[in-house]
Amino acid sequence: MKKMKSRIARICLALCLAAMMAGCAGTEKKEEKTGIKIGVAIYRGDDAFISSLCASLENAIKDKEEKLGKKVVVNIADAKNSQSSQNDQVDDFIRKGYDAICVNMVDRTVAAVIVDKAKEAGIPIIFFNREPVEEDMAIWNQTYYVGTDAREAGELEGQIVADAWKSQESRIDKNGDGKLQYVMLEGEQVHQDSLIRTEYSVKTILKEGIVTEKLASGTGNWMRSPAYELMQEWIGQYGSQIEVVLSNNDEMAMGAIEALVENGMSGGNGPIVVGIDGTEDGLEKIIKGEMEGTVMNDARGQAESILGIACACAEGKDPKQEVPELKGQYVRVPHSPVTADNVQEFIDYKNK
Structure with missing residues (x-):
């Protein structure tokens, strides 16, 4: 009987030691996590x-x-x-x-x-x-x-337009009526930035005492191709009446610029274009004089x-x-x- 108890005790001790070793191994494995x-x-x-x-x-x-x-x-x-x-x-x-x-x-x-x-x-x-x-x-x-802050982006975009109007009104106001005629390229309607950028870009221009007239607006879903199609449509409808293209982002502005170039309305021959994001393409268009400005989205x-x-x-x-x-x-x-x-x-x- 004593031998049996001793054997059982040895087995229990061995099981405890094994469990302790397994626990230590698990801890060691956790500590080895270096990434x-x-x-x-x-x-x-x-x-x-x-x-x-x-x-x-x-x-x-x-x-x-x-x-x-x-x-x-x-x-x-x-x-x-x-x-x-x-x-x-x-x-x-x-x-x-x-x-x-x-x-x-x-x-x-x-x-x-x-x-x-x-x-x-x-x-x-x-x-x-x-x-x-x-x-x-x-x-x-x-x-x-x-x-x-989407409001900040819209305000800065509007300020770029307002500053350009004040320094280059004779160039921008092609029909000489003292009003800024613009079209607006909007991002997705479910995206909070699209709604806010749209609102505050225009509000900022108005706060600067500039009279505006919206000719058209449309949803380009942040993408170049839909913006290109919208701009082609607006050029056909309004032509040289368009003095400013406001875009919720640079990628849609790129689509608008492509349409303007195709119709001989880029740079000094057409409306100024302003975007948001500061993409590489956007910065390049500013260098080329095909885009008035953008807002850097860092x-x-x-x-x-x-x-x-x-x-x-x-x-x-x-x-x-x-x-x-x-x-x-x-x-x-x-x-x-x-x-x-x-x-x-x-x-x-x-x-x-």
Whole structure:
């Protein structure tokens, strides 16, 4: 009987030792985790600004790795403008145990579904460019947004037009009626920036005491081709009556410029064109004199904030220590006006 008890005791001791060793091995394996995995879901990869932001994000990884002393892996998934596809991509990031998830929503009004999933999985989530409604942001305190102030963008765009009118009224006011006749290229109607940029660009011009007349407006969905088609239609309808083309972004402005060039109305022969984003194409058109100005939407600054918050959260740190611009759950990266006077400065900034 004593031998049996002794044998049982030895077996129990061996099992305890094995369990302790397994526990230590699990701890060791956890401690060996030296990298950070970040999933990025974008609404569509053929959007010029989002493409620029993703490139800036990838360029910022090396500096972040050197600072942290560990590998940072960023996986970018393109939803191709499908919310259901984006939901699946987020599910995949969660299933694979990513440390942080960054989302450029297809439909910003349904972000609650993604926030709920991230909260349940305990994975911090950073939205960018397409801002969720406040109620969805409030679901979880590990939810963040990186973007800009759309009102500021609209005001700066309007100010570029107002300044041009005051200094070049005789050139811009082709019919000499003292009114600024304009057409407006708008982004997606569901995108908050489109509505606000449109409103405040015109309000700013009016505040400067300039009388305006809207000839036409249309939705180009941020894209070049639809804007080109709209501009061709407006040229056919209004021709030289168009004195200013206001565009919610540079990519649509590029479509308008293509139509103006085809109709011999570019540069000094036609209306001035103003956009928002400060894309490479936009800056190039300013250099060529085919675009009056743009408003720099700092893709690099936004990418650095996104990466900073994601890495800080992945390491269990307060993201505000990494990104001082973070106010509560939000980062608003400032805009800058760009014209022929300072365009080279922004070209140099982009090329750094």
